[in-house]
Amino acid sequence: MxxxxxxxxxxxxxxxxxxxxxxxxxxxxxxxxxxxxxxxxxxxxxxxxxxxxxxxxxxxxxxxxxxxxxxxxxxxxxxxxxxxxxxxxxxxxxxxxxxxxxxxxxxxxxxxxxxxxxxxxxxxxxxxxxxxxxxxxxxxxxxxxxxxxxxxxxxxxxxxxxxxxxxxxxxxxxxxxxxxxxxxxxxxxxxxxxxxxxxxxxxxxxxxxxxxxxxxxxxxxxxxxxxxxxxxxxxxxxxxxxxxxxxxxxxxxxxxxxxxxxxxxxxxxxxxxxxxxxxxxxxxxxxxxxxxxxxxxxxxRASLPELPDAKKTRFMEALGLSDYNASVLVAEAETADYYEALLAAVADKTGKPAAGVASKAANWVLGDLYGALNKAGLAITESPVGAVAGAELLALIEDGTISGRIAKDVFEVMFTTGKNASTIVDEQGLTQVSDTGEIERIIDEVIAANPGQLEQYRAGKDKLIGFFVGQVMKATGGKANPGVVNDLLKPKLDG
Amino acid sequence: MSDIDKATVAKIARLARIKIEDDKLDHLAGEINGILHWIEQLNEVNTDDIAPMASVVDAKLRWRDDQVTDGDKQQAVLKNAPRAEYGFFAVPKVIE
Structure with a gap:
């Protein structure tokens, strides 16, 4: 400075x-x-x-x-x-x-x-x-x-x-x-x-x-x-x-x-x-x-909680958070408490170590959650989506049930209705399609319907793969697992 | 200790908000100096190696628990006020 x-x-x-x-x-x-x-x-x-x-x-x-x-x-x-x-x-x-x-x-x-x-x-x-x-x-x-x-x-x-x-x-x-x-x-x-x-x-x-x-x-x-x-x-x-x-x-x-x-x-x-x-x-x-x-x-001395500097260091060293994320999370005790409760619940639900999901959880708190709270003028202690409810949503992304993209929509519904994530996913049929047979069938349809693009792709326009991914996602209402789509699509396009 | 002069008495009086007529200041300065000189006799005592004393009795500060045990007596608090309005003391306007 x-x-x-x-x-x-x-x-x-x-x-x-x-x-x-x-x-x-x-x-x-x-x-x-x-x-x-x-x-x-x-x-x-x-x-x-x-x-x-x-x-x-x-x-x-x-x-x-x-x-x-x-x-x-x-x-x-x-x-x-x-x-x-x-x-x-x-x-x-x-x-x-x-x-x-x-x-x-x-x-x-x-x-x-x-x-x-x-x-x-x-x-x-x-x-x-x-x-x-x-x-x-x-x-x-x-x-x-x-x-x-x-x-x-x-x-x-x-x-x-x-x-x-x-x-x-x-x-x-x-x-x-x-x-x-x-x-x-x-x-x-x-x-x-x-x-x-x-x-x-x-x-x-x-x-x-x-x-x-x-x-x-x-x-x-x-x-x-x-x-x-x-x-x-x-x-x-x-x-x-x-x-x-x-x-x-x-x-x-x-x-x-x-x-x-x-x-x-x-x-x-x-x-x-x-x-x-x-x-x-x-x-x-x-x-x-x-x-x-x-x-x-x-x-x-024994009655003191973990102090912000110590907490920030722990977030960075034990959980691998960035300096910026750690600083923002520890600035208010309430935010740090929410994050720690969220992280513990995500680790618990997914069986993954906390460090493995810490950065994703931090990004979610500081991105989606903060964005919604700011818009609604609420403090984190007043959040309609509590730490455990938030953890359920993140766990659904982690285990592949829904994509990150769909999760944003689910979160919006959670925030306004107070319903939990799995209920919303069930009600709206948002479960991600990871069934390779189903996805393969859709890919074949998309390729068959777009012979011009296929020809251009094969002539060297690599970037058109994005077009095909987009078409597949559109056909599945955004529910196709993007990883599976990528894996299946490329060999088929390459012929 | 240096002697208290007339100006110092006037200043102390003003700080304490006590009105003292000019013609009384010399007399008061004399009285205050008398008291100070009398107390200064203590300087003759050798106090080396003697810890400063906070109290003549051998007692420790008494502590209280953090409990609300008092208050809720607006009437009693305001009872002797020359003027009170809407639960406040009303004092001559303080101009900043």
Missing amino acids: SNYVVQGATGDFEVVIGLEVHAQVTSNAKLFSGAATDFGAEPNAQVSLVDAAMPGMLPTINAECVRQAVRTGLALGAEINKFSVFDRKNYFYADLPQGYQISQFKHPIVGEGTIVLDLDDGVSKEVGVERIHLEQDAGKSMHDQHPQYTYVDLNRSGVALMEIVSKPDMRGPDEAGAYLTKLRTILRYIGTCDGNMEQGSMRADVNVSVRRPGEGLGTRCEIKNVNSIRFVRQAIEVEARRQVDIIEAGGKIDQETRLFDPVKGETRSMRSKEEAHDYRYFPDPDLLPLEFDDAFIDAA
Whole structure:
């Protein structure tokens, strides 16, 4: 992949990007209270007096949130800190009733790790993870519901977040996009965050700076709260361009917090927030240090499923899939699960080893199945053709009952009616004709009916064999086994 | 530790959203410095080889199970709010 550069009037600039991703921890209850975390409840219906910061309320940590943060750290190959500390990050805002967010500043629960990005053409790149810490989410403010008032809903207040901080290792919008995609895939595989950016359960702060190649790091700007991968990429493009223009005009970059406006396609300063960024961190006196032992870490490790990188390697090495097919199949845990169930069922029905049918099964999932699902706007988990039903269809091709061509028609009927493959084949009489006597009879008829073509073929026009195959298939309604047709036809034509 | 001056007191007050009249700032700076100097006496104690202490009692952080045991009390939560509408807190408009 070629390096991303911003072309200025005076030369090229390189872009340096670091991401802070806020990922909502999958748990039933909040980080420090027993209130629920479900999305979409009535306003303030999932709020305990702890979340509302009533006087005298004390936080008690949710064990599952700790376990989920440790599992996330392990999945990123990161060091796990058996001792960490909660601090208060103080700032004033209407949706923060405590007046501070409980976070981790000096001693986070997870230290350095790595994420491997899958870039174009099978190229990969490692991006460092600096740390992961646990913290509380704030409530939600709505500014557009009333002319004089801001409405505040505290349902999200106190929900556990993991802040996953990368090192400034990314060099362009594509890499930032690949980082978020991969991180989301891993979090969804291990079930520590649902990765749903539309509902705000994953959002990113994007740090961007520019420099001429070979120079040290430039001054960075932080673009807050970007809520889709597409917007992250756009924000980087416009922010890098803005910084290059300032530098080339002889100006200098102010380190500041900015906001991305996707409608106008620009970033703008959030100066109002600048002064508030004096967080006065100090250890939360309501909470003792967070400590756990090796057994806790081992149990968390044992609970991890096969991770996407390992799965991709296995698909390529043990099953012989192409890099591309393996990448697409492992990108979503649901797709990988479907494929593995399908493959196991095909192997079971045909008695063939999985590796022998793996590529055909992969092509079918990514071709016919994906095509139909996309057209119908369905997710793979909603597929009307389940993995076992799909396997039955593939097994019918494998054992020669139907041709690949006929299978496409059968699949269409399966997809719309939900009937299984063998029923459709029986009902519509689609069983492939492999009976050599029957096929031979049809070939003889076709040759007899086309003496002109036969003469030309024998005079050297080899390509006309395609014409004869086509005629035979037409005469059999596409049911003749193409292999048998080829084997029988050529000797007869050659005389 | 350097002394707290008038400007620092004004800044802390603003961050804490406490209104303090200008003529009170000098007096408060003096009080805060008094408290800081008093606490700084602790610097005279030799703390080499002593691990930082998180609590005066020998206790471990208490953990809770991941169960929903609270919530569903919108009325109680909003009860003391100066203004509430449609189940939301209604606060003076926050302008971005």
